[in-house]
Amino acid sequence: MKRLPLNGNAPVSLLPITLGALLTVTVAAVTAPTANADVPAHTVAFFDTSTCPTGWVEAEYAKGRLLVARAAGDEVGVQVGDPLTANEVRHHEHHYEIDIRLPPKSISAAAGSTSGGAKRGTYTLKGNTATESVDLPFVQLIACERADDGNNADALLPFQASFFNATSCPTGWTAFEAASGRFIVPLASAGNNLGAAGGQALASGEVPQHQHRLTGTISLEDRSYAAITGCCNNSLARKTDVGINGLSEGALASIPYVQLLMCLRSGPPAPAPLPSGMIGFFPVGEVGSCPTGWSVIDDSQAGRLMVGLPAGGSPGATFGGDALANQEVRLHTHAFSGAFEPDEYKPAVIRGCCGGGYAKHKTYAYDDHSLPSDARAPYLQMQACRKD
Numbered sequence: 311m312k313r314l315p316l317n318g319n320a321p322v323s324l325l326p327i328t329l330g331a332l333l334t335v336t337v338a339a340v341t342a343p344t345a346n347a348d349v350p351a352h353t354v355a356f357f358d359t360s361t362c363p364t365g366w367v368e369a370e371y372a373k374g375r376l377l378v379a380r381a382a383g384d385e386v387g388v389q390v391g392d393p394l395t396a397n398e399v400r401h402h403e404h405h406y407e408i409d410i411r412l413p414p415k416s417i418s419a420a421a422g423s424t425s426g427g428a429k430r431g432t433y434t435l436k437g438n439t440a441t442e443s444v445d446l447p448f449v450q451l452i453a454c455e456r457a458d459d460g461n462n463a464d465a466l467l468p469f470q471a472s473f474f475n476a477t478s479c480p481t482g483w484t485a486f487e488a489a490s491g492r493f494i495v496p497l498a499s500a501g502n503n504l505g506a507a508g509g510q511a512l513a514s515g516e517v518p519q520h521q522h523r524l525t526g527t528i529s530l531e532d533r534s535y536a537a538i539t540g541c542c543n544n545s546l547a548r549k550t551d552v553g554i555n556g557l558s559e560g561a562l563a564s565i566p567y568v569q570l571l572m573c574l575r576s577g578p579p580a581p582a583p584l585p586s587g588m589i590g591f592f593p594v595g596e597v598g599s600c601p602t603g604w605s606v607i608d609d610s611q612a613g614r615l616m617v618g619l620p621a622g623g624s625p626g627a628t629f630g631g632d633a634l635a636n637q638e639v640r641l642h643t644h645a646f647s648g649a650f651e652p653d654e655y656k657p658a659v660i661r662g663c664c665g666g667g668y669a670k671h672k673t674y675a676y677d678d679h680s681l682p683s684d685a686r687a688p689y690l691q692m693q694a695c696r697k698d
Contacts, residue, residue, distance in 0.1 A: 351458035372618030379572030383477030391566030396623035408556030439644035444685035482577025496694030509688030519560035526678030641682035
């Protein structure tokens, strides 16, 4: 796949959470470079500033999108979904069709004309759940790409991770396999698991869907007849509590993203400064600490998925749910409600005493909540540091 253009979008592709093991890389303390340099061409970084620094260009392809790390160059540039607008929180619903069973209760009577009884059998509840968000937390920051001016040095630090709008890692970098198919989440302020992965990594260009199990109960009302309960007419339904238990159809969380190469620095840094406000990712090191010349990002940005600043957006604005706790799996639920009317069965008896325990024919309402589910937004926790 070709590198994404800086001034436009690439074509949009067609469109649980198990925690991964910690990275085991060990690295000695490093210090930031001290004298005039830069980064490799086509480095992509978020900045905690309102504009891109000199020599950098705002990444148009990242506006309103999250960045997903890939380790293979031919997967770079794939875009999924429509970009978010400023502070946009998207909502979704699930369609469902769930069968319920009304069990039989025998009566000693033939079919007749006495109304009011519910007929045994299988019925299908159909509808849509209530509309909800996936409750994920976001922060919008300007995403910038380093222009290729033919004189790019490399002042980034050993074991620093970075995105690249390129098909191969620069010299002194290796593909970051552990991050492939994942969003990057700045470690929560109370976090202690650098490099921990959450969720099943996305395949290239995957549009993740999720489902919910819908459960509940419908209590059938009683209908009595002046008849003997027993053999052998099994057409009437029994008065009982009928369980609802089934899966909804899948739905999209509508999290738009663009795939970029992510690499891990392995070579020594050039002795020169980096632009102020640059956000750097560090998957290893001391928790809650940044290299010399860098500071831990603001608590308001920690534990949030980073979105390229949309047009008209305010840099640093946070929206969506509360910040993720350390290794948190963010879940959400949906209310669902509706009504169903069983078929009527008319036995050849009269209503009265004392043959009870039959289900009444009427319209029954239900109103319950789904079981929780996550939106399939796999991530890798890293220490996020802001360049002083």
